[in-house]
Amino acid sequence: MLSNIGISLVVSVLILSFLIIYTASLDLKISRQVIKKNIYNLSLFQTTFIVLSFFTLIIGFINSDFSLINVYENSHTSKPLFYKIAGTWGNHEGSLLLWVNILVIFSYLFLVFNHTHDKKFRLYTLIFQNILILGFLFFLLLNSNPFNSIYPIPLEGLGLNPILQDPALAIHPPLLYVGFVGCSIYFSAAMASLLSDYGGKSFAQSIKTWVKISWCFQTLGIIVGSIWAYYELGWGGFWFWDPVENASLLPWFAITALMHSLIVLEKRNTLYYWVIILCLSTFTLSVTGTFLVRSGILNSVHTFASDPSRGIYILLFLSLMIFSALTIFFLKQKKETYNFNLKSRETFILANNWFMAFFLVTVLIGMLYPIFLDVLTNKKISVGPPFFNIVIIPLVIPFVILMAIGPKFGWIKSQIFFFSTIVLVTIGAIVINLLIIYLFGEYSLLSNLIFIAAIFLILYSLLDIKKFIKNKNKNELPRIISHLGFGLLVFFIGINHQFSLEEDFNLKVGEIKKINNYKINFEEIKIKESKNYKAIIGNFKLTNLEKNLVQYLNPEIRVYSNPETLTYEAAIKTKITSDFYLTMSNVSRSDYYNIKFQKKPFMIWIWISALMIALGGFVRLTLKKNED
Amino acid sequence: MKISISKIIIFSIVIFFLFVFWRGLKINNNYDTKSLIGNRISNFQLSKIDNSNQYISEEDLKKNTYTLINFFASWCSPCRTEHKYLLNLSNEKKQIKIIGINFKDKKNNALSFLKELGNPYDFVGEDSDGKISILFGIYGIPESILVDSDLTVIKKIVGPIDQIQYNKILKLTQ
Numbered sequence: 001m002l003s004n005i006g007i008s009l010v011v012s013v014l015i016l017s018f019l020i021i022y023t024a025s026l027d028l029k030i031s032r033q034v035i036k037k038n039i040y041n042l043s044l045f046q047t048t049f050i051v052l053s054f055f056t057l058i059i060g061f062i063n064s065d066f067s068l069i070n071v072y073e074n075s076h077t078s079k080p081l082f083y084k085i086a087g088t089w090g091n092h093e094g095s096l097l098l099w100v101n102i103l104v105i106f107s108y109l110f111l112v113f114n115h116t117h118d119k120k121f122r123l124y125t126l127i128f129q130n131i132l133i134l135g136f137l138f139f140l141l142l143n144s145n146p147f148n149s150i151y152p153i154p155l156e157g158l159g160l161n162p163i164l165q166d167p168a169l170a171i172h173p174p175l176l177y178v179g180f181v182g183c184s185i186y187f188s189a190a191m192a193s194l195l196s197d198y199g200g201k202s203f204a205q206s207i208k209t210w211v212k213i214s215w216c217f218q219t220l221g222i223i224v225g226s227i228w229a230y231y232e233l234g235w236g237g238f239w240f241w242d243p244v245e246n247a248s249l250l251p252w253f254a255i256t257a258l259m260h261s262l263i264v265l266e267k268r269n270t271l272y273y274w275v276i277i278l279c280l281s282t283f284t285l286s287v288t289g290t291f292l293v294r295s296g297i298l299n300s301v302h303t304f305a306s307d308p309s310r311g312i313y314i315l316l317f318l319s320l321m322i323f324s325a326l327t328i329f330f331l332k333q334k335k336e337t338y339n340f341n342l343k344s345r346e347t348f349i350l351a352n353n354w355f356m357a358f359f360l361v362t363v364l365i366g367m368l369y370p371i372f373l374d375v376l377t378n379k380k381i382s383v384g385p386p387f388f389n390i391v392i393i394p395l396v397i398p399f400v401i402l403m404a405i406g407p408k409f410g411w412i413k414s415q416i417f418f419f420s421t422i423v424l425v426t427i428g429a430i431v432i433n434l435l436i437i438y439l440f441g442e443y444s445l446l447s448n449l450i451f452i453a454a455i456f457l458i459l460y461s462l463l464d465i466k467k468f469i470k471n472k473n474k475n476e477l478p479r480i481i482s483h484l485g486f487g488l489l490v491f492f493i494g495i496n497h498q499f500s501l502e503e504d505f506n507l508k509v510g511e512i513k514k515i516n517n518y519k520i521n522f523e524e525i526k527i528k529e530s531k532n533y534k535a536i537i538g539n540f541k542l543t544n545l546e547k548n549l550v551q552y553l554n555p556e557i558r559v560y561s562n563p564e565t566l567t568y569e570a571a572i573k574t575k576i577t578s579d580f581y582l583t584m585s586n587v588s589r590s591d592y593y594n595i596k597f598q599k600k601p602f603m604i605w606i607w608i609s610a611l612m613i614a615l616g617g618f619v620r621l622t623l624k625k626n627e628d
Numbered sequence: 629m630k631i632s633i634s635k636i637i638i639f640s641i642v643i644f645f646l647f648v649f650w651r652g653l654k655i656n657n658n659y660d661t662k663s664l665i666g667n668r669i670s671n672f673q674l675s676k677i678d679n680s681n682q683y684i685s686e687e688d689l690k691k692n693t694y695t696l697i698n699f700f701a702s703w704c705s706p707c708r709t710e711h712k713y714l715l716n717l718s719n720e721k722k723q724i725k726i727i728g729i730n731f732k733d734k735k736n737n738a739l740s741f742l743k744e745l746g747n748p749y750d751f752v753g754e755d756s757d758g759k760i761s762i763l764f765g766i767y768g769i770p771e772s773i774l775v776d777s778d779l780t781v782i783k784k785i786v787g788p789i790d791q792i793q794y795n796k797i798l799k800l801t802q
Contacts, residue, residue: 072705150705152744158703297652311653319646326642330635368648375651 002060003068006147009053010097013104014137016046017130024123024130033119040111043126047108054088054101057146061088067153070094070146076157078532079165086170092294092310093146095173100140102181103133110185110210117198117206124192125185132184135317143313168228172221179218180251180286185210187283190276191325194332204266204275209621211262215255216617222248223610230603231572238606241385243298246367247289250360254282257356260349267411268346273329273336274353280325285360287318297371341413348406355399362391394446400453400490403483404460407476421463429455436495443498450494457487478620485612492605501599506592513595519543520582520597533560538584538593540571553582579603668779672760674753677730677738684727684751690777692725694801698749698772698789699761701733702741707770710788714748717797724801728752731761731769774800 020042027036057070061084066072074091075084089095107129114122140146186207193203225248230238239245258278264271292298295311340347366383373379404425408418429452436451437443443451461484468476503515513520521541528535536557543550553571560567573580581598669686676682689695698714700707718726728749730738735754742752755761764773774783774797783800785793 069705150708152708154705154708156703158705291649295653297649312650315646315649315653322642322646326639368645371652372648375648 001067002056002065003147003149006053006056006060006068007141007145009049009056010137010141010145010147013046013050013053013100014134014141016042016049017134017137020046021127021130021134024127028120028123035111035119035122039123039126043108043111047104050101050104054097057094057097058085058088061085064157066155066157067149067151068146069148069150072150072154072157074158076532080531082167082170083165086165089173089177090170093140093144095177096136096140096144097146098174098177099181100133100136102177103129103136103184106182106185106210107133107188110189113209114206117202118196120196121189121192121198121203121206124195125189128188128191129185132188132321135320139310139313139317143310166228166232168224168231172224172228175217175224176221176248179214179216179221180248180289182210182214182217183251183255183283183286186279187321187325190279191328194276194328197332199272199276201266201269203272204262207279208262208266211255211259212617212621215259216614216621218248218252218255219614219617220611222252223607223614226610227607231570232567238603241366241388243367244293246363247293247298249363250289250367251282251285253356253360253363254278254285257353258282260352264346264349270336270338270346271350273333276329280329284318284322284325287314287321291315291318292367298367343409344413345406345409345411348402348409351402352399352406355395355402358395359392362388366391393450396490397449397453400457400487403486404457407464407479407483425456425459425463426452428459429453440499447494447498450490454487454491454494458484458491461487474623478616478623480616481619482613482616485609485614485616488609488612489606492602492609495602496600496606499601501597503597505595505597507595508591508593515597517544517546518597518599519545520595522593522595533558535559535569536586538571540582540595542580542582551580553580555582555584557584557586574604576604577601669764669773669775669781672764674727674729674751674755674760677735677752677754679735684753686779689725689727689775689779693723693777694774695725695727696772696774696797697727697729697764699729699731699764699766699769701731701769702737703733704731704769706788708745710770710790711745711748713789713791713794715746717794718748718750721798721801724797725750729761729764730754730756731766732756732758 020039023036023039023042027039030036057068059065060068060071061075062081064071064075064077064084066075070091070093071087074094075087079087087094089098107126110129111122111126189203189207189210193199222245225245226238229240229242229245255278258275261271261275261278265275291311291314294314297311340350366387369383370381373381405418405422432455433448433451437448461480464476464480465484468480501516503513505513507513507520507522509522509525511522513522519542521543523539523541526537526539528537536559538555540553540555541550542553551573553573555571556569558567558569568583568585570581570583572582578599578601581596581600583596584593586593673683673685676684696717700711714726717724726749728751730752733754733756735756738752738754742749753760758766761769770788772785772789773781774785775781783797789797
């Protein structure tokens with residue numbers, strides 16, 4: 001029943017896509033400046049149908065309708081309602097339907113909200129977007145249909161992978177999808193802009209809101225994923241340079257560069273082709289990331305989709321996208337002359353772009369090198385955190401400093417150079433850095449430089465806030481928040497990295513272990529039955545010998561029944577100044593448990609500062625157009 | 629479009645990347661057990677699922693011209709779809725004996741699964757903890773292994789048996 005409804009809805013969306021492309025290309029030939037009413041209607045129908053199809057799938061999950069293979073394979077009657085719903089996008093097929101939903105919704109919204117822009121440009125955008133929609137719809141119907149039915153109907157489902165049963169992870173995919181798939185709209189718009197010769201300032205204005213929206217959601221999505229990894233995977237860190245994390249970073253670098261250079265295009269009407277390249281590459285990188293993760297070429301926690309036939313389809317589509325983008329770009333590209341003064345804001349924004357490009361290439365190489373080596377020479381290697389840390393961290397220092405100084409310059413040419421402020425802030429940063437060394441202990445030269453640079457940016461942003469309180473110029477606020485957030489992020493990551501305490505040891509019930517000022521007492525083990533798992537809970541008493549503070553930590557080993565899986569839940573006590581982190585795992589054939597204890601200073605501040613970066617973007621979205 | 633060196637370079641780089649991706653899809657064989665073909669299976673003993681204290685071991689399989697070892701479970705949905713091919717096979721090809729190995733399953737569920745869909749197996753062995761299946765190089769079910777009277781593996785099927793695989797089995801055992 002649901003299977004038929006779902007498939008009919010998806011097929012109608014497919015037909016509507018063809019109709020939209022057809023009527024839009026007819027309308028292109030008519031010289032009237034207004035888009036025909038029926039195109040709006042078709043697009044509205046398309047949006048309604050695709051949203052309905054997604055709701056159909058959600059209903060299937062809520063009612064545990066196991067006649068759908070997708071529900072059967074990813075849900076279970078004993079799941080809490082929240083995770084039943086989250087199960088809809090917690091699998092390959094369902095998430096692909098969500099993907100198409102976002103493509104369609106963005107297509108409609110872009111059509112409606114850009115009515116002041118050129119007709120040809122809007123129609124071409126609509127056509128390209130619908131070509132993308134068609135591509136993914138065919139993929140969905142032919143290869144990954146979430147509405148496939150199964151007969152005889154099984155009585156019980158197989159269950160959702162337990163590590164995906166986490167609130168942070170339930171919202172993580174939709175956020176990322178709005179972020180990554182949202183990029184599709186300015187991919188289409190960039191192609192349309194080239195074909196309709198609708199470039200420059202007005203093009204920038206037509207896409208800037210969409211760039212901001214997807215930037216905000218990408219940033220937030222990546223942060224939520226990282227929080228999930230910290231709390232759920234129990235590895236005791238916030239970033240692992242895991243292939244999937246890297247895949248999400250690639251489009252983020254491109255879109256961050258785009259967001260900045262778009263301002264240049266809008267204010268100075270230059271860098272048009274560079275902006276187009278960034279528009280095209282952001283979505284291309286999103287699809288490349290999807291390809292690498294879903295085809296199973298990269299192995300990672302996102303294992304729900306290693307099926308080479310999917311890989312071939314996405315790869316085919318990706319090639320088509322890249323080649324048509326390149327061809328249209330080269331056909332339409334003209335020489336652009338740049339006339340930038342060194343002491344101008346646009347120069348600094350361009351510097352930001354160079355850094356972003358550098359980070360992007362570094363991550364791309366680290367990610368693809370193992371694949372290339374495997375394919376070309378049959379050798380297997382893995383590129384880990386040391387590579388990324390060595391290459392990226394030193395570059396963060398000038399990057400952060402430019403981030404502080406850049407916004408101080410005006411457009412075109414600045415006469416004044418804020419030499420005295422820079423000297424004062426630098427001295428301030430060095431003094432604070434010395435203070436940290438005095439209070440907590442010393443660290444390497446590189447770390448010194450990073451701390452100084454980060455504090456430099458923080459102090460600069462604080463000065464900006466002081467100025468903002470005086471003149472209430474809202475335009476500057478989002479930038480200040482995001483840049484301050486980034487400075488704080490670098491600072492707290494540095495602190496966290498320098499002053500973490502980590503210890504690995506074996507302990508059995510009743511034993512005591514001493515580490516520096518801390519005493520850990522393994523008091524007992526309890527067993528708890530829960531709705532869909534059984535938990536072995538350890539009770540650890542942690543005493544701070546210096547301050548005589550006592551707290552209890554309760555890590556768990558969970559045995560899920562559907563499907564049968566073991567997960568390790570870390571016990572994490574979050575405080576303003578530091579996190580205590582303890583995981584236990586069983587050592588086979590012994591009474592001992594392997595314990596990993598960590599003290600991570602200012603952990604929560606890493607999340608707060610990262611969230612501040614995203615917050616800046618959201619604040620920008622709420623500002624009215626004339627203030628922007 | 630004017631053809632210039634830089635455009636050619638860009639296009640070649642893109643083509644090279646896509647080519648590597650495409651090759652990458654093919655070599656992604658972390659778990660591939662195709663190399664199993666040609667090897668001989670040995671050293672196993674299976675106890676019958678209904679607790680009748682019956683065993684089957686490699687000596688028994690040597691009596692058959694061909695044996696298809698099928699790994700299944702009641703909780704596995706693709707196993708349902710391949711089941712009718714197994715039934716056909718047991719009805720039509722008498723020289724193939726089918727051994728079912730019940731993978732990580734509950735005994736009662738497995739028995740009612742067979743009651744519901746029919747029993748194509750000449751012998752159903754139990755492997756509730758999945759250890760015996762690992763010896764056969766199984767990493768997910770359904771999977772099937774076709775061996776001859778020497779116990780040499782002549783075909784391995786990963787995923788459910790469909791019409792194409794079914795025809796291949798018929799061809800191999802003629």
